[in-house]
Amino acid sequence: MSHPVEAQTRPRKYPFVHMRIADHxxxxxxxxxxxxxxxxxxxxxxxxxxxxxxxxxxxxxPRLGLPLQIDIIKHKKEIDGKSTAVHAAVLAPEHVRIHTYPDIPDYRLDKDVVLIFPSAKSLTVPQLFERNVQLKIDDNYGLPKGHHMGTMLRRRVDEIEVLEDQPETTSKRSYTYGNLPVRRAVFIDSTWNQSRGIYADERVRGLRTVVLQNRLSQFWRHQRGSPRWYLATIEAIHQFVLEVHVNAWGLNSAYRGLDNLEITEGFHQLAAPLTREAPSEDVERESPYNGQYDNLLYFFANMYDLIHKYYDHNDLISYRRPI
Incomplete structure (x- = not known):
């Protein structure tokens, strides 16, 4: 391994500043x-x-409790030692399980289960909570006529917008861990081409699909042809439970851990009416979001720091991918 880099050619924002990640x-x-x-x-x-x-x-x-169950379907050709999916299973063992395709559960009879996967009919997390929002859908996401977004996604899903012609009707329902609108989320841990094959499996094909808010990946490992908003699996899990928590219990106005994560402005727009005044140290599980799940990034942040100790951020091709 080369000697540690002594100077950065251009300044960069440290993505995990102010997050509640334990000392690693x-x-x-x-x-x-x-x-x-x-x-x-x-x-x-x-x-x-x-x-x-x-x-x-x-x-x-650190050990975490999550608001719902997480299933990860890993393609058999994915290299175990390079996947970030195992981070979630190690840090939240009571809420995360990993299956290697094709040995997976049959979800056809399961209710309240969603698949995190972009498709033409994908819902957003706020829509799961019956908020009055929709995806901006323009020119079929740049695809040729007749192509389906879920099988040939080449551009990022545009930001969520609050409908302007109707007042937003955020549900007044009081949520607990026991009555969330979804009890299990399924993630596919594979390349994009491999994930399309898994999505075609009849055991998962019928699940409602959910798309996440755009967020730039901090993953240092380059995947050819993938843009910056293709998140590593552990980043996607963190983003999903973050969105679920904010829509169920709000966002602590004192929490600054999202400042450098480079999440789309649409997320902050939708979180604004859910922001609550709360003690800066309040991390109870049904209190406004204050970093309760940030330790999902415990191993990820440690490796990020190690990589940036030896390599200049701007020299890593993963961070020079198109946005």
């Missing part, structure tokens, strides 16, 4: 590799096959 410097103190207690394979921080931390870290890592 303990990871830098772990020397060598360790044996997984289940499969006896050599691992660094966690076993990406068994989805558990190494014994030396078991009591040191």
């Amino acid at each position: 410097s303990v990871l830098d103190s772990i020397e060598g590799r360790h044996v997984c207690r289940l499969c006896n394979r050599s691992r660094k921080f966690f076993c990406y096959s068994c989805h558990i931390p190494v014994e030396e870290l078991e009591k040191l890592l």
Whole structure:
């Protein structure tokens, strides 16, 4: 590995500033590799096959509770050691499970389950909560006539807008962890071409699809042909539970963790009427969002810091992809 970069050619905003991510410097103190207690394979921080931390870290890592269940469908050709999906399973083991395609559940009879996947009929998270918003749909997203957005997406989904000709009717319903409009979300962990094949499977094809707000990815690993708004799996999970929480319980006005995440202005527009005054240290699970799920990015932020210790941000091709 090359020597650490001493100077940046252009200034950059540190994306995780003010987020409630636990101190991950303990990871830098772990020397060598360790044996997984289940499969006896050599691992660094966690076993990406068994989805558990190494014994030396078991009591040191943050653990999260999520507002709903997360299923991740991983394509069998995805390299386990390079996927960020396992981060969620290690940090929130009671709420995350990973399946390797084609060995997946049959979701056809499941209610209140959604698939995070862009399609022509995708809903937004605010629409799950019956907010009066819609996607801007212009010129079929730049696709040739006859092509379906869900199978040939080449441009980002435009921002959500509040309908101007009708007053927004945010639901007055009081939400708890037990009565959210969705109880399980399914994510596909694969390349775009692989995900289209999984989406065609009849066991998931009938699920309602949900599209996330645009957010620039901070993932350092380049995927050819993918723009900056293609999120790593762990980023997408964080974005989804963030949007669910804000729409259910609001956003703490004192929370500044979103300042440098580069989320589209549409998110902030929709969050504005849901922003609440609350104590700056209030992180109760049904309190306005104040970083309750930021530790999903615990391993991700640590690796981001390590990469940027040795490489100039502006030299990494992943951050020079088109927006």
